[in-house]
Amino acid sequence: MPSSAHHHSLSFQPSIISLFSFTAIKPSYKVLDRSQKNVPQMSKKAQSAFSFNDEGYMLCEGVKIVDVMAMVAEKKRPFYLYSKSQLTRNYAAYAEALQGTQFIVGYAVKANNNLKILEHLRGMGSSAVLVSGNELQLAMRAGFDPTRCVFNGNGKLLDELILAAKLDVLVNVDSEFDLEQICEAGRISGKQIRVLLRINPDVDPQVHPYVATGNKNSKFGIRNEKLGWFLEQVKHHHDKVKLVGVHCHLGSTISKVNIFRDAAELMVGYIDLIRKEGFEIQYLNIGGGLGIDYYHEGAVYPTPMDLIDTVRDLLTGRDLTLIIEPGRSLVANTAVLVNRVTGVKSNGNKNFIVIDGSMSELIRPSLYSAYQHIELVSPPAAGAKRATFDVVGPVCESSDFLGKDREMAMPERGAGLVVHDAGAYCMAMASTYNLRMRPPEYWVEEDGKTVKKIRHAEDLHDHLRYFDGL
Ligand SMILES: Cc1ncc(COP(=O)(O)O)c(C=O)c1O
Numbered sequence: 001m002p003s004s005a006h007h008h009s010l011s012f013q014p015s016i017i018s019l020f021s022f023t024a025i026k027p028s029y030k031v032l033d034r035s036q037k038n039v040p041q042m043s044k045k046a047q048s049a050f051s052f053n054d055e056g057y058m059l060c061e062g063v064k065i066v067d068v069m070a071m072v073a074e075k076k077r078p079f080y081l082y083s084k085s086q087l088t089r090n091y092a093a094y095a096e097a098l099q100g101t102q103f104i105v106g107y108a109v110k111a112n113n114n115l116k117i118l119e120h121l122r123g124m125g126s127s128a129v130l131v132s133g134n135e136l137q138l139a140m141r142a143g144f145d146p147t148r149c150v151f152n153g154n155g156k157l158l159d160e161l162i163l164a165a166k167l168d169v170l171v172n173v174d175s176e177f178d179l180e181q182i183c184e185a186g187r188i189s190g191k192q193i194r195v196l197l198r199i200n201p202d203v204d205p206q207v208h209p210y211v212a213t214g215n216k217n218s219k220f221g222i223r224n225e226k227l228g229w230f231l232e233q234v235k236h237h238h239d240k241v242k243l244v245g246v247h248c249h250l251g252s253t254i255s256k257v258n259i260f261r262d263a264a265e266l267m268v269g270y271i272d273l274i275r276k277e278g279f280e281i282q283y284l285n286i287g288g289g290l291g292i293d294y295y296h297e298g299a300v301y302p303t304p305m306d307l308i309d310t311v312r313d314l315l316t317g318r319d320l321t322l323i324i325e326p327g328r329s330l331v332a333n334t335a336v337l338v339n340r341v342t343g344v345k346s347n348g349n350k351n352f353i354v355i356d357g358s359m360s361e362l363i364r365p366s367l368y369s370a371y372q373h374i375e376l377v378s379p380p381a382a383g384a385k386r387a388t389f390d391v392v393g394p395v396c397e398s399s400d401f402l403g404k405d406r407e408m409a410m411p412e413r414g415a416g417l418v419v420h421d422a423g424a425y426c427m428a429m430a431s432t433y434n435l436r437m438r439p440p441e442y443w444v445e446e447d448g449k450t451v452k453k454i455r456h457a458e459d460l461h462d463h464l465r466y467f468d469g470l
């Protein structure tokens with residue numbers, strides 16, 4: 001228990017023996033083999049925003065990327081280029097999959113917090129899933145309905161919770177101290193906060209350990225053995241909190257939909273038990289985490305329809321609203337990072353393409369050894385030799401690479417080179433390391449030809465402003 005418990009007027013004593021016995025559901029996890037039955041057919045490969053024309057120039061929808069490079073004001077720096085139509089298509093895929101169910105699509109704002117992207121998703125019916133008070137305020141600025149938003153996190157602060165309470169946002173309970181603080185926020189704001197219990201289902205998402213969140217040793221969520229205690233406390237503090245649902249989030253970049261099925265089965269088991277204790281559970285929140293085809297090798301990847309089909313029958317007859325929290329699968333393939341080749345060099349056996357983009361603008365390869373596909377945007381010069389290159393930036397770190405061992409035609413200086421699938425966790429994780437100020441963002445409008453700036457570039461003035469008057 002938190003040592004600060006006695007400072008508050010609320011009573012939060014963990015009972016050694018739970019009132020309820022919730023050991024009945026043991027998550028002895030194993031990915032079920034659905035190879036023989038009940039396997040959703042994976043849908044056909046989806047339409048892509050980025051393609052090549054007959055002359056070998058890369059297009060974003062109908063626009064040549066070399067033309068955008070020539071047009072944008074910040075000619076010497078990298079920039080993000082999005083397809084608004086792709087964003088529309090990605091949301092539509094979820095909306096279509098969810099037809100006939102009661103649902104909330106809660107876009108995980110952490111994946112990309114561009115205000116224009118948020119506004120567009122909100123306009124299509126999306127809700128938002130938030131992990132900080134600032135994200136919550138941004139979501140309000142984008143016009144999201146707070147009562148359909150979810151506030152997640154293992155370290156939510158009291159002032160953030162008070163804001164969430166005032167706005168009547170759904171709040172996930174992550175731990176004993178978190179529940180204590182949520183109750184405190186309810187008391188201070190005079191609101192009864194609608195909460196979901198984030199249960200750690202101990203299901204292995206089979207992803208990079210840094211993006212796995214639903215294993216039993218993860219810092220997120222509560223262990224199911226403690227469920228009884230949480231229900232006791234929620235009952236006791238019913239004037240400040242109202243339990244309306246359960247939540248789990250297994251991790252990110254998940255490539256097998258039966259992993260979601262395994263978790264959802266456990267979760268509806270918990271819902272059935274919790275309902276028997278007299279709680280009116282309305283929401284089953286299965287989190288986000290659907291991966292995308294980063295490799296561009298033609299593999300057919302699970303779609304939103306595949307995901308929803310896998311859990312659909314669990315909703316039948318249960319009168320539940322399904323909440324899903326996609327981030328990557330909504331925004332990743334909507335954008336590329338457009339870079340220019342600064343030069344090519346060889347050291348020993350290694351060839352390097354040095355570009356003007358770096359780990360500061362796009363850190364996933366450095367951080368997770370993540371693969372993101374890289375291509376040149378123009379046809380190679382006549383006679384250009386093919387070779388294997390590491391694609392690296394100018395930052396003073398050997399981990400500053402965007403791609404390793406990539407085979408491609410030797411580019412000329414100034415050539416355009418894109419890093420694909422840069423719409424999720426790229427700009428959102430960009431830093432100003434080496435005083436590389438964060439790049440601007442553009443999108444191609446839904447007419448397929450108009451390019452519009454959707455975020456200004458940061459510049460040195462922004463940095464200097466932090467020292468004004470000091
Ligand atoms: C609680 C929660 N919900 C949703 C997401 C979004 O995940 P993804 O971008 O993989 O869909 C995350 C990030 O992993 C998360 O932590």
Ligand SMILES: N[C@@H](CCCC[NH3+])C(=O)O
Nearest residue numbers: 110211252253364424425
């Ligand atoms: N930042 C990670 C995903 C983290 C998901 C957040 N819970 C990535 O780039 O893949």
